[in-house]
Amino acid sequence: MLKIENLTKKFGDKVAVDNLNLEVSAGQICAFIGHNGAGKTTALRCISGIISFEEGCITIDGIDVSKNPLEAKKQIAYLPDNPELYEHLKGIDYLNFIADIFGVSVSDRKQRIDEYAHKLEIFDDLGALISSYSHGMKQKLALVSALIHKPKLLLLDEPFVGLDPNASHQFKLIMQQLASEGSAIFYSTHVLEVAEKICSHVAIIKNAKLIAHGTMKEIKGMKSLESIFLEMEDETNS
Amino acid sequence: MKQTLNLIKVFFKETLMGMMGGISKKGGKSVLIFFAVIFTLIMSSLGYTFYNMAGFLNSMGFAKNILLIGFIAGLIVSVMITLTDTQGAVYKSQDYEMLASLPIRKFNIIVAKYLSVYLISLMYFTAFVLPAIVVYYFYCGVTAYGIIYLLIGLLLAPTFSQFLNCLISWLVNVLSSKMKNKTIMRTVTTLIFTLIVAVLVYLINSDMLSVMFATEMPLWFKIVFSNVYFLSIAVNTGNFLWFLVFLVLSITFFVFGVLVIMIGYQKINTLLKTSKNRKKQKQFIFKEKPVFSDLLKKEFSTLLNCTVYCINCLMGPIMTVVATVVCVVLYNSLGELPKELIITIVTPIFVFGCCMCLGIAPTTSASISMEGSKFQNLKSLPISFKQIAWSKICVNLILSLPVAFVCGLVFVCIVPVGIPCAFLIIIYQLLAVVLYTVLGLLLNLRFPRLKWSNETQAAKQGASMLLTMFIDMFISIIPMVLFFILTTNIENFTFLPFIGGFVGLMLVLTIAVILLFVFKGKKLYEKINP
Numbered sequence: 001m002l003k004i005e006n007l008t009k010k011f012g013d014k015v016a017v018d019n020l021n022l023e024v025s026a027g028q029i030c031a032f033i034g035h036n037g038a039g040k041t042t043a044l045r046c047i048s049g050i051i052s053f054e055e056g057c058i059t060i061d062g063i064d065v066s067k068n069p070l071e072a073k074k075q076i077a078y079l080p081d082n083p084e085l086y087e088h089l090k091g092i093d094y095l096n097f098i099a100d101i102f103g104v105s106v107s108d109r110k111q112r113i114d115e116y117a118h119k120l121e122i123f124d125d126l127g128a129l130i131s132s133y134s135h136g137m138k139q140k141l142a143l144v145s146a147l148i149h150k151p152k153l154l155l156l157d158e159p160f161v162g163l164d165p166n167a168s169h170q171f172k173l174i175m176q177q178l179a180s181e182g183s184a185i186f187y188s189t190h191v192l193e194v195a196e197k198i199c200s201h202v203a204i205i206k207n208a209k210l211i212a213h214g215t216m217k218e219i220k221g222m223k224s225l226e227s228i229f230l231e232m233e234d235e236t237n238s
Numbered sequence: 239m240k241q242t243l244n245l246i247k248v249f250f251k252e253t254l255m256g257m258m259g260g261i262s263k264k265g266g267k268s269v270l271i272f273f274a275v276i277f278t279l280i281m282s283s284l285g286y287t288f289y290n291m292a293g294f295l296n297s298m299g300f301a302k303n304i305l306l307i308g309f310i311a312g313l314i315v316s317v318m319i320t321l322t323d324t325q326g327a328v329y330k331s332q333d334y335e336m337l338a339s340l341p342i343r344k345f346n347i348i349v350a351k352y353l354s355v356y357l358i359s360l361m362y363f364t365a366f367v368l369p370a371i372v373v374y375y376f377y378c379g380v381t382a383y384g385i386i387y388l389l390i391g392l393l394l395a396p397t398f399s400q401f402l403n404c405l406i407s408w409l410v411n412v413l414s415s416k417m418k419n420k421t422i423m424r425t426v427t428t429l430i431f432t433l434i435v436a437v438l439v440y441l442i443n444s445d446m447l448s449v450m451f452a453t454e455m456p457l458w459f460k461i462v463f464s465n466v467y468f469l470s471i472a473v474n475t476g477n478f479l480w481f482l483v484f485l486v487l488s489i490t491f492f493v494f495g496v497l498v499i500m501i502g503y504q505k506i507n508t509l510l511k512t513s514k515n516r517k518k519q520k521q522f523i524f525k526e527k528p529v530f531s532d533l534l535k536k537e538f539s540t541l542l543n544c545t546v547y548c549i550n551c552l553m554g555p556i557m558t559v560v561a562t563v564v565c566v567v568l569y570n571s572l573g574e575l576p577k578e579l580i581i582t583i584v585t586p587i588f589v590f591g592c593c594m595c596l597g598i599a600p601t602t603s604a605s606i607s608m609e610g611s612k613f614q615n616l617k618s619l620p621i622s623f624k625q626i627a628w629s630k631i632c633v634n635l636i637l638s639l640p641v642a643f644v645c646g647l648v649f650v651c652i653v654p655v656g657i658p659c660a661f662l663i664i665i666y667q668l669l670a671v672v673l674y675t676v677l678g679l680l681l682n683l684r685f686p687r688l689k690w691s692n693e694t695q696a697a698k699q700g701a702s703m704l705l706t707m708f709i710d711m712f713i714s715i716i717p718m719v720l721f722f723i724l725t726t727n728i729e730n731f732t733f734l735p736f737i738g739g740f741v742g743l744m745l746v747l748t749i750a751v752i753l754l755f756v757f758k759g760k761k762l763y764e765k766i767n768p
Contacts, residue, residue: 050768070621078615084615096527100532101529102620127522
């Protein structure tokens with residue numbers, strides 16, 4: 001579903017992502033972990049077509065992000081690390097706006113909004129202006145908007161930040177359900193315990209370079225993901 | 239004191255760096271030079287206008303009044319242009335909670351914010367007053383005290399306009415913080431106050447003749463423009479006592495400005511940030527709509543809910559209406575002069591004055607910046623650049639094209655300029671709107687300011703907005719001055735061939751900017767890193 005080949009992104013002289021090679025297939029949930037400033041968000045932004053990149057190739061379901069950005073974007077949903085939404089719209093208007101962009105039919109959007117907004121306990125507040133929402137509510141709305149068109153690839157930047165325990169639990173279930181239905185999920189996180197529980201695959205990035213990628217079992221073996229991550233950090237430091 | 243100075247340093251840096259926002263170090267130099275050249279040309283044109291005006295006044299023994307005219311023009315412009323800057327910086331700014339949580343006195347925060355807005359006010363004020371001061375020295379002579387008084391006067395006189403801005407900001411936010419739909423009401427009340435100021439400006443302008451040819455200033459003038467009035471007496475007589483009065487008045491305006499903002503600063507901000515209990519809703523309407531109409535709705539909701547952005551962009555159409563009324567009234571009030579002469583005077587003032595107003599702040603020159611950090615969401619969605627650009631362009635066209643057309647039509651119906659000239663005037667106004675709309679978006683794509691702590695920074699203090707404004711002033715003032723130079727030097731020179739030539743020029747310029755947008759716009763959009 002997602003194929004990244006030799007991706008390099010520079011900001012001036014600084015290399016933010018260095019020769020990244022990665023694949024996430026349909027049905028996989030892949031955690032993208034690394035320290036702050038390692039290049040996770042930059043990589044996600046390159047995949048979602050927000051920023052251009054110097055070298056490499058990214059394809060989503062066979063569609064080249066650089067050559068056919070609009071078609072590629074139709075396959076994905078991107079959730080940024082901070083849920084900045086159009087505050088002057090009502091929650092429901094925002095969801096309709098996103099549904100219109102992705103060409104979701106009335107019946108589909110009605111059914112999906114009903115399902116996901118109820119699961120994340122935001123449905124009753126959809127009639128209010130987004131400016132009146134708390135951070136967590138904005139995050140929930142952003143999640144519903146990301147799910148409204150049943151994306152083939154879900155790109156999430158720290159999706160659990162700001163969610164209450166119930167919404168967090170529900171979203172984990174939704175992620176698993178989507179993966180079982182054939183969607184691929186690639187998400188950055190610092191919560192290694194959750195990643196360990198729900199992800200089939202893991203990718204570790206350090207100083208712009210991918211230092212490990214594989215199934216969760218392959219990477220962590222009998223140890224915890226946290227200890228493996230810390231060991232790898234130490235190894236590359238020394 | 240140290241705290242205030244540190245904050246001032248931070249805010250000044252934020253303001254100045256923001257104005258250069260999006261300009262790389264490499265390209266920064268050339269853009270700065272461009273800024274400086276346009277600024278100098280605008281000041282030179284104003285200087286030339288003041289010079290001619292002073293020559294006329296000098297022949298009747300009133301040359302010294304040019305100083306007052308320059309100061310009043312500067313004050314009016316700085317009031318109108320920075321009317322919403324104070325409220326944007328002080329109320330509902332994103333850094334309010336962060337600053338409130340720090341161990342900094344409220345007074346220090348307000349003074350530092352006040353002075354950062356003052357810097358902008360001073361920039362516009364200087365553009366008008368400096369040429370008037372030079373012309374004044376030319377006709378009335380240079381004295382040591384004159385230089386010192388006017389330099390200090392230049393720095394302190396805008397405290398009056400800043401006080402007015404503080405007062406209006408406070409009133410607007412006190413009223414709107416208690417209302418139900420705070421955000422919309424904030425825009426509406428600001429609009430009402432802006433209209434009141436516009437009417438006052440009109441009334442002041444209509445009585446300017448009595449100021450220009452007065453040995454003793456009218457009472458209203460002494461009261462309204464008290465600090466400037468005493469400064470002019472001090473400069474004309476060299477009397478330090480009057481200068482002292484000016485200093486006391488200016489400092490009083492500064493103190494009152496800060497004090498007004500201090501009243502209920504925390505309470506107002508808290509109320510503005512608090513929203514009423516959300517209504518629980520169980521039923522929603524689901525309807526498929528074209529993406530373009532969604533985008534247009536999004537653009538209009540941003541415009542209406544961001545007070546500073548809205549008022550700043552509406553200022554152009556409002557001032558166009560005011561300029562039209564002023565020109566029509568001027569045409570009727572100069573009835574004693576030969577009709578052809580009146581038309582020759584009033585028509586270029588209308589055409590280029592309105593052109594300047596229409597392009598002073600197109601919505602497009604800040605529409606990308608207003609997206610802020612939401613821009614990355616927009617970029618991640620499968621929406622074509624064409625649709626995004628069109629939705630942004632349409633907002634300004636919807637706001638400005640009808641105003642340009644109606645004002646042009648009203649003017650040509652009242653002032654008998656002849657059918658060919660009337661046709662060209664309306665075409666020129668419409669072309670100006672299209673030009674500034676596309677130019678604004680092109681510049682905002684090149685110099686977006688996506689990181690800001692209050693909407694004033696995005697809506698008014700971005701490089702794109704300032705460049706659009708300066709280019710607009712340049713395109714409007716230069717032809718007006720050129721026309722008056724030609725009419726004084728060429729016998730029987732009429733407006734028709736002049737406007738004909740400028741319509742042609744405007745058409746070429748508009749096509750060139752549209753083509754540049756078509757070929758470069760998408761690349762610039764893709765290059766933006768949110």
